[in-house]
Each structure stands twice: as C-alpha cells, then as structure tokens.
Amino acid sequence: MSLNPMTPERRRAWWTAGIAGMASYLDAGAIVTTGTALVLYQDELGITSGQFGQLSALLMVMIGLGALIGGNLSDRFGRRRVFTVTMVLYAVGALILVAAPGVGALYLGILLLGFASGADLPPSLAMIAEAAPENDEGKMVAFSHVLWMIAIPVVNVFGIIVGGMGATGARIMYGHLLVVALVVLVLRMRLPESPLWARRQVDVDTGAVDRASLKDLFSRRWFPALAGVALFYAITNIAANTNGQFSTYMYVNVAGADVSTASAMSLVGLGCSIAASLFLMRIVDTRYRMLAFLLGTVAAVIACLVPAVVGISILALVLFGVVYGISGIVSGEPMFKVWSQELIPTAHRSTAQGVSIAFARAVAAGVGLVTPAILDRSAELMFLFLAGVILVAGLIGLLWVARRPKVLQAEKDPTTHPQPADSPTS
Template structure:
C-alpha cells in the first residue's frame, strides 16, 4: 500500500537513504483495480461522478491536447497558401506563427490561474466556444486582419483549455491509474498533427480551400467536444478545497516553501523540453526541405513516418506510468533523445539522417518528455495551485520556445551541426533535471497529495 508521509515538505527525488523510510519507491504490491473496484476505492473519490468513468473524462478533457497540437500544425501547413492568397510578407508570416505560440502561452498562464480560483468547469465551459469563434475568423478570412484576429483568439482559448483540462483528468482519476490516464492525453496530442496532415494531403489540390477545410475540421471537433463536456462536473477535489477556503491561496505560494523547489523543477524541465519539441514540430518540415532537399509534398509524407512510432510508444508506456517502471522508462528515453541528435554529427547531412534523428527523438521524447511532465504536475502541487502551476510552466515554456525559434533558421542555414548541438544541450538538461528531481511517490490519492503539500492544512 502507498504510505502517506505528510511530514515531508516536498516530493522531489533525493539520494536514497536506507535509514529514511520516506525515501525511495513505495511497494506496489496491490494489483491494479478493476473499474468497479476503482470507483469504490478511497483514492477514486467515489463521490466524484467522473471517477466512475475516468476514460471518458480523459478523452473529453484530453481533446485539449489534440486541438493544441492540431492548431499549431494547421497554421504551419497553411502559411504558404496564405502568403500567396493574401500577399503576406515574411514579417507577417512570422507574426502569425509567433502570435499563435505566444498567445497559447498567455492563455495557459491566465486560464490555469482562473481554473484554480473559480473552478475548472467555468474555464472549460466557455474556452472551446471562444476557440470555435476564433476558428470562424480563420475559416471565413477574406483579409489578413481576419487571420491575425482568428489566430490570436484561437491561441488564447486553446492555451487556457490545456492546464484546466489536464488537471481535471488528474483530479478525477483513481490514484493508482492516474499515470496512464494522464499519459493517454499524449496519444491525443499525437493524433492531432496526424489527422491534420492527412486532411492537408487530402485537400491539397483544392487551393485556398485547403486551410478552410483543415480549420473547419477543428471547428467541428471543438463544438462536439464542448457539447459532450457539459456533462463533466466540477472535480470534487476542487470543491472540497473551495469549501475549506484553500482556493484563496495566492499564486505567490508557488515560490515559497514547500513548493518553491517543485515549481523551479517543473519550469526548468518543461522550458528545456519544449525548446526541443517545438523545433521538431515547427521546423521539421522546413529542415527536410532545406537541408534534406525534399519537395514540400514529399517532406510532408516523410514526416508521417515517425507519427505511428510515437503513438505506439505512448501505448507501450501508458500502464507502466503507474508502476515502478516509470523511472527506468524516463532514463531510457532521456538517453535515446540525446543519442538522436548525435546522429547528425556523425552522419552526412541529408534527408535520411534527418528522418533517423526525428524518429529516434520522437521515441525518446515520448518516453522522457511531456507525459511525465503532465503526471508530475498533478503530484507536485496541491489542488488550489495545481492548475496555476501547470498553466505557468506551460505558458512560460511556450513563450521561451517562441523566442528560441527565431534563431533556428539561421542555424539551419549552415547545416545540422548548430541545431544538433542546441538539441543535445536542451535534451541533456531536461534529462538531468528529470532524473534528479522527479517525484518518487506514485498512486497517492488527491487528498493525500493535498495533505502533504498544502502549506497550512485545513482541518
């Protein structure tokens, strides 16, 4: 059984001490409960209706990851057509791409905080309607200003949706299945770009209608998701925190003991991770065309090679994210993602080398990347600050990565060496932070996490 150690001020890994019974991996001797057992167990919060249907909640809330990743790829795939259709110059194209990333970051910071103060349901009840409204501007755009307005609205809305939705999954999942349910949202994060690319390929011959169809599919999915989410109630964990008065806690508590170390860890890890993954997502096609010498259509097809591999990797690690294998998975993934960017340093620059690096990196960053970050963010912060911490780290990382991407085209102009060195630095950095500071506890209920991390526990 999982031990509760409320006297420990934080949940970050430290060197194992054989004399300290609070350090190290707690034994996982109990089998994973069936859905019926999970709903009846204490850590499943039986009073919470979502706890009885955790996979449905994970699917509907996890659509935030689908829409987030899908929107980024949709904008990237539409830039060339928009340039010709609306006579956009390089600065305007750059503004569109940067505005989306920055607005997602701002939306996450604001939305995460609102989710802790007034409730998760109040955020995800309206943000997808705002997202759909922004998509309408893009779908119906007849002038550049309509594109700019649409992209800004879409970025703010989808950014606000991510931290609150992931928090809903974490707070309503049974403690011993939280890892797999939160990791499931990564499957949707991978499906978003895949479906968008397939829609792009299917509508390429339709000219300026291609972006309208791509964003139209996101609009339809957003409205369906919004309608189905209306049946998801406010998590019991947040309602209990509000009743106890804990939701009045200010965001500054993240930068005081006992949460300061957790906050700095999550911020540092996710900033480094996102700089790497955003290069992979934002400049993967560009590098295949400029360095690899492929045509745009061929590069798009080649980029699909790694997607099924990544999705299969997510499926392979989902169950293990709740057990003692979580740490070894991270270690292997951290090594693989560093090795991926050593490949371009030893092989000739070209399309084959890039494909090997991208596929290998996709496997590594899936095993040692965002899935862990999402799970950790549920385990390292109490309910009244969980969405705030997730939104802050998500937003800061997106904004930091947007700044770093300014320099990527210059690095690519001289080949793959500069980019490879940058990627090695950020992957080594994120891997080191994760290895040293990842939480050791697993399977705790939300109540146990709150009791351990709340500065002034409310009785």
C-alpha cells in the same frame, strides 16, 4: 503489471479523460491547421511573408498567454467553468477564421483561437488527474498526449484532401476545428466539476483555508516543485520543438531531400511517437517509470549524436526521427504533464501548469528565432546543442523533479497516503 478492472468509476474517469483531453487535440489542431491554412489563404487574402510570420508568432504567443491566465482562473473559479468558456472562445475564433473576409479577420481569429487553446490546457489536464482513480492518474494524463498527436495526421489528411482548393480549403480546415470544438463543448457541459477542486472550494467557503494565491505558489513550500517542472518542460521542449518545427527545413535545406520525402519520414516518426505514448500509458503508474525515463533520456541523447557525429544525411535524419520519436515521449513532455499534476496541490495545480507552459513556449520561440541561422552555419552543431539540452533536462527530471514529494494521491485519500511534512496542502 496487474490490470485494473473496468469499474463504473474507471469508465466515468476515462470518459472525463477523453472529453477533457480534447484540449490537447484542439491545441495541436490549431497549430498544424494554421501552418497549412495560412498558405492556402495567401493568394485570395493577399497575405505577405511578413504577415505570415506575424500570424504564426501571434498564435504561439496567445497560447502561452492563454495558459498563464486560464490556469489561474481555473484554480479560482473551477476547472469545468473555465474550460467551458474556453471552448466557446475557441469556437468563435474558428468561426471567424472560417468566414475571414480579409487579413484583419485572421489576426482576430488567431488571437482568439490561440488564447482559448492555451487557456484550455491547464484546467483540462488538472480535471483529468483529479477525476482519475488512484494509480491511474499518470495513465489518463498521458492519454491526453496521444490525443495531441492524433490531431496531427488528421489535420494532415485534411490538408491532402483540400490542398488544391485554395482559400476554400483553408475554410474547410478551420471548419473541422469548429465542429470538433462545438461537439466537445456540448459534451463538457455534462461533466461534473473536479471532485478535488469542489472539495477544496467547500473549505474556502467555510473559511477553513484561504483562496489560492500566486504568493503561496511561489513560496518555499511549492516553488521548488514549480521551478523543477517548468525548467524540465522548457528545456526538453527545445528539442521537441526543433524537431517538429524544423524537421522539413533540415531534410530539404540541409540533407537535400524534397518535401514529399520529408513529410513521409515525419509520419514515420509520428507513428513511432504514438506507439511510445501507448507504451508510456502502460508503465507510467508503475515502478518502471523512472527506468523508462532514464533509458529514454540516454536514447534521445544518442539520437542527436548520430547526425552530429556522422554528418547530416537523409539516413541520419531518419534514424534521429525514429529513435527520438520513441525516446522523446518517455523522457519528454508527457512526463511534464504527469509530474505537474502529482507535485502541485489542487489550489495551485492549474496555475502552475499555466506558468510552466507560458515559460516553455517563450523559450521555444526564442530558440526558434536563431535555429535556422545555426542550421545554415553548422547543422552538426545544432544536434550537439540538442544532445546537451536533452541531457540537462534528463538530469533535472532524475535528480530534482522525481525526488519531490507527491501530493495528488495524498489529497485524494489522506488516510492512506499521509501528506509529507514538508509539503502541506494549502
């Protein structure tokens, strides 16, 4: 694979990818911070177990709702305008959580934090892809997933440092998110609007095209691409969400390990995932992408079959975590991020991502409700289910999504990449 020279255009694109991609850092930061901070707030604010569950669920629901609304607003009013407003809302939510005097303030803060986090994702990913030079789109979009994963150990380090401080520790953890959001807000105010969205807006203003509409997105021109990426993401995310949300539960309640062991092994898996993400950035814009996707799918299925066949033990869970930590990257969520940019036109790109993210979060929440009961009944059965889920997602990716015509590069340079006949721009 040849290396592209670091031209001024590419430097500007990488700067945009970093600043816009911080949406992923702040999304992961909100999820992981809330999981720890609510525990630290329990004694001082008197959080009950029921309220703990409600606040955790509220965060996920608002992330999905935010993605749905923010995505559509971004297609209508611009990437830069929307993700600037979302950073303001995120900072306000984080500030409320820093200063929360009682449980009621936690509900308001988490509502704003979750909504802003979700609403920030679609326009930010669209901005990255639309500003990237040709043949660098996938690489720069995949970089956002690296930022998502980096947030996890950063927040965990904060948790280790302030874990014995009670409510003060929780305020410090949310303070970290507040500071990062304010810095990102200042930096984003200097970013120009997405060139593709700005070009399309000129056509809207001159009457050359109609304003983006949900009706057109759900038409026969674009619905197959939307349905494909949404189903792929929702199904593959079941395995990723189960691994992330219930890994400690499986180590402690099924394999008989302690929390420290579970945390250490989770960090090992996370390190493997970060390495795999860097590898994906190298090959995602090359002809080796789908070969890596196929091999990743096969490896992920095998990773699930190990504990399903040999039984649940610490070693089996470690093997699963390491192999899935690598294979789940090249065949999972990062590929959704790349495909959702390539297959949907600028007029609907952000809206489509919002629909897909909201759908995937709803599916994950539904599966998560019954996961503990399945694990208690038969953890081996759960891993067989996950193997089937990954196989189905892989087939959707290989036989459906990967075969859809790409429109992103055609929009950037229609003379070099003529638009497919069955996929006209809006």
